[in-house]
Amino acid sequence: MKSRLLLISIVLITFLVSAVVHLPIQALLAYAPLPAQLRISGASGSLWQGQVQQVQWQRYNLGQVSWQLQPSKLLAGKVQANVRLGQGNPWKLRARGVVGYGLQGAYAENVIASLPATEALKFSPPLPVPLTLTGQLELSLQSWQYAAPYCRSGHGQLVWNTDTVTTPLADLRLGPVVAEFSCQESIIDVTGEQQSEQVQSAFSAQLNAKREYTASAWFSPQAEMPEALRESLKWLPQPNSQGRYQFSYRGRM
Numbered sequence: 001m002k003s004r005l006l007l008i009s010i011v012l013i014t015f016l017v018s019a020v021v022h023l024p025i026q027a028l029l030a031y032a033p034l035p036a037q038l039r040i041s042g043a044s045g046s047l048w049q050g051q052v053q054q055v056q057w058q059r060y061n062l063g064q065v066s067w068q069l070q071p072s073k074l075l076a077g078k079v080q081a082n083v084r085l086g087q088g089n090p091w092k093l094r095a096r097g098v099v100g101y102g103l104q105g106a107y108a109e110n111v112i113a114s115l116p117a118t119e120a121l122k123f124s125p126p127l128p129v130p131l132t133l134t135g136q137l138e139l140s141l142q143s144w145q146y147a148a149p150y151c152r153s154g155h156g157q158l159v160w161n162t163d164t165v166t167t168p169l170a171d172l173r174l175g176p177v178v179a180e181f182s183c184q185e186s187i188i189d190v191t192g193e194q195q196s197e198q199v200q201s202a203f204s205a206q207l208n209a210k211r212e213y214t215a216s217a218w219f220s221p222q223a224e225m226p227e228a229l230r231e232s233l234k235w236l237p238q239p240n241s242q243g244r245y246q247f248s249y250r251g252r253m
Contacts, residue, residue: 025050035106047079054088063089070098078102091119097141104145104152111141117160135162144183149209151183158192170226173198185209197224211253218244 025043034040042053051066064087073080080100086093097111117133137160144154160177179192186209193202203217220243221230239245 025052055085061089062093063087073100076102091122092116093119095139106146108141108144108146111139111144111156113139113141115139117162130168132166133162134164134166135160137161147186150186150188150207152185154183156181158190167229169228169232172226172229173224179203196222198222199225207253213249213251213253215249216247218246220244
């Protein structure tokens with residue numbers, strides 16, 4: 001008798017899970033408790049596998065998004081899927097990884113994303129000096145648990161793959177810039193560094209839930225720094241005992 005009841009329970013659970021994951025995605029979106037910041041249009045396929053033509057998070061258009069559901073997570077009270085995006089968004093963003101929604105809200109894991117540096121500048125505070133920045137930003141996000149306005153927790157790495165920064169005086173070779181970041185209760189901390197035969201630098205920054213930021217940085221000229229740039233350093237405050245020029249910033253995004 002017990003074995004028969006167990007078999008019936010397994011069959012019922014399997015049927016219910018199968019029914020949910022194969023429902024048309026339009027029907028599920030009509031009743032899903034989505035965050036107010038999320039807007040979805042042009043959905044096709046099912047919860048199991050499908051795509052939407054446009055996803056908008058707050059004021060950011062992510063373009064087309066496709067997914068493949070991981071149905072085993074439904075038994076744990078989560079909707080989790082492998083997701084890919086990139087077509088149709090205006091800032092040439094490309095990304096793939098795992099995203100989900102559970103009892104604690106939205107989350108992401110093992111996300112890889114790339115974005116041209118020129119597009120990323122549109123979201124940053126104004127630069128203190130006129131520079132031409134090129135290259136690609138590569139994001140590796142190990143984990144991110146969302147809580148308004150930014151996160152409950154998270155950590156990852158951001159690499160700016162570039163070679164040269166163009167300044168009004170001369171080109172400066174940087175090489176890759178690597179930054180580690182973490183987020184705890186919507187306070188984002190970033191630390192990074194860079195080194196080439198022309199310049200060495202490091203920086204740190206913090207952004208809080210009120211969109212207020214603080215940042216500090218230093219750079220040290222190296223042997224092959226262009227002479228035009230080296231001459232311009234005389235207009236800056238004197239470097240410290242280690243030959244480092246230091247700066248700090250504070251403001252609101």
